[in-house]
Amino acid sequence: MADKDCRENIIASAVPLFAAKGLNGVSVRELASAAGVNLSMISYYFGGKEGLYAAILTEQFAILRTLDEIDQMEIDTLQKFELYVRATVSRYRKNPYLLRFYTSELTNPTACFETIVKPAINKVVQMLLDNFTDGLSHKKFREDLDPADTVLALAGMINFYFLLEPATAELVDHTPERDEKLIRHIMDIFSRGILK
Amino acid sequence: MADKDCRENIIASAVPLFAAKGLNGVSVRELASAAGVNLSMISYYFGGKEGLYAAILTEQFAILRTLDEIDQMEIDTLQKFELYVRATVSRYRKNPYLLRFYTSELTNPTACFETIVKPAINKVVQMLLDNFTDGLSHKKFREDLDPADTVLALAGMINFYFLLEPATAELVDHTPERDEKLIRHIMDIFSRGILK
Numbered sequence: 001m002a003d004k005d006c007r008e009n010i011i012a013s014a015v016p017l018f019a020a021k022g023l024n025g026v027s028v029r030e031l032a033s034a035a036g037v038n039l040s041m042i043s044y045y046f047g048g049k050e051g052l053y054a055a056i057l058t059e060q061f062a063i064l065r066t067l068d069e070i071d072q073m074e075i076d077t078l079q080k081f082e083l084y085v086r087a088t089v090s091r092y093r094k095n096p097y098l099l100r101f102y103t104s105e106l107t108n109p110t111a112c113f114e115t116i117v118k119p120a121i122n123k124v125v126q127m128l129l130d131n132f133t134d135g136l137s138h139k140k141f142r143e144d145l146d147p148a149d150t151v152l153a154l155a156g157m158i159n160f161y162f163l164l165e166p167a168t169a170e171l172v173d174h175t176p177e178r179d180e181k182l183i184r185h186i187m188d189i190f191s192r193g194i195l196k
Numbered sequence: 197m198a199d200k201d202c203r204e205n206i207i208a209s210a211v212p213l214f215a216a217k218g219l220n221g222v223s224v225r226e227l228a229s230a231a232g233v234n235l236s237m238i239s240y241y242f243g244g245k246e247g248l249y250a251a252i253l254t255e256q257f258a259i260l261r262t263l264d265e266i267d268q269m270e271i272d273t274l275q276k277f278e279l280y281v282r283a284t285v286s287r288y289r290k291n292p293y294l295l296r297f298y299t300s301e302l303t304n305p306t307a308c309f310e311t312i313v314k315p316a317i318n319k320v321v322q323m324l325l326d327n328f329t330d331g332l333s334h335k336k337f338r339e340d341l342d343p344a345d346t347v348l349a350l351a352g353m354i355n356f357y358f359l360l361e362p363a364t365a366e367l368v369d370h371t372p373e374r375d376e377k378l379i380r381h382i383m384d385i386f387s388r389g390i391l392k
């Protein structure tokens with residue numbers, strides 16, 4: 001197996017293990033056995049279990065950085081908020097493990113929280129805050145709104161929907177086919193709430 | 197030590213352990229040692245580790261049931277939504293471990309998810325849905341809103357604020373002194389979003 005394939009194979013088989021048991025709940029032996037490689041390969045490629053976990057978190061949270069692209073676009077501030085909601089839906093749909101790493105790092109942080117997770121989340125919140133300030137300066141949004149509370153409210157509306165999914169499947173239709181309606185609905189409540 | 201005290205002592209010292217490491221990450225030996233009791237006391241009082249974990253989850257999610265009281269009140273539907281937000285803030289402030297059990301059960305469910313966690317969450321969502329329907333029938337809320345998306349949006353705005361706290365402390369003032377402002381702010385955005 002080529003170096004790159006072997007590295008990626010280890011990562012791919014480690015993701016569900018770390019997602020289910022956390023950094024401390026998984027042994028190097030388990031990781032090697034899941035990937036079908038020799039124990040020494042974990043340290044060869046990643047310097048050990050912690051290095052492998054850090055590589056995975058970097059990959060998981062790299063998706064957040066794609067939001068930078070939204071920031072660069074020459075579009076209306078409300079459209080930028082909508083693109084953020086869309087990108088959030090899309091990354092949960094594409095990556096079923098993200099939410100586990102996300103909540104586990106927020107509630108039981110490892111060393112990676114300060115180096116990988118927190119900077120990634122801060123970047124998104126800062127992007128949303130800048131967008132809100134931009135809308136304010138163009139007199140689009142209500143001036144009595146607290147910028148931080150406002151953008152966290154938007155983030156909460158969409159992120160929490162996915163977190164609650166396993167508990168509310170009987171009360172709420174969570175199928176991807178309804179995502180478009182959900183996005184428009186959240187943007188509808190949010191824009192009526194913040195527009196002048 | 198009286199039976200009740202001993203039982204409560206075991207629970208109190210087990211909460212932080214389970215919150216940090218999950219059901220599978222903690223041994224009966226650790227639990228007994230943290231409580232300063234003999235190993236056999238865990239099975240005597242709880243029938244084992246799983247029973248102790250279930251007792252703790254029942255206690256943690258019992259707080260959700262206090263929301264029933266709100267349901268019984270003879271007040272305006274919008275006020276009921278506000279009381280839900282208030283109760284949510286108050287239970288996170290009073291119980292620093294709730295969020296960890298909450299997110300861990302949602303992303304990596306144990307056997308308790310189906311028996312304790314899911315019914316508790318469903319009860320809250322159902323209460324919010326009933327309240328929304330009530331407001332609709334009194335022509336208070338916009339008819340084009342999806343009831344489930346609307347109440348999950350409200351739940352998301354307040355719950356996610358607490359989940360993100362460790363990551364956004366530098367960008368957002370999360371101190372309890374600001375809770376009142378936060379509650380009013382969320383209700384402000386939400387009511388403009390849903391009122392006719």
